[in-house]
Amino acid sequence: MYVVTIDPEVCVGCGECVRGCPAQILGMNDDGKAEVVGDDCMGCESCVLVCPVGAVKLDEY
Template sequence: MYMVSIDRDKCDGCGACVDACPAGILGMADDGKADVVGEAYDCMGCETCVATCPNEAYTVSEV
């Protein structure tokens, strides 16, 4: 099982991660930054968000 987390201080709101996430658990929050809108534990561990984010805002960890 994997869990995704976002360092929102690093996120610039480009939205690339939202479009790229195959699990569909990422979205944009009201403040214009990425956020986990689904269950963080639904993360597939593919690290597409990590590879897509230009600001290195994502961490995927095995739990």
């Protein structure tokens, strides 16, 4: 399975990862940061590649 984590200290809230996720498992929280809101990540790496600041980490278990 794939697990995505977003570092809120690094995220600048651009929303690109949210828009680019084909599984729609990313969202924006009240702090204006991206967060994981669902499961079933497909491991496509879109969020990792689109993030301008390297805030997204993708692990496979």
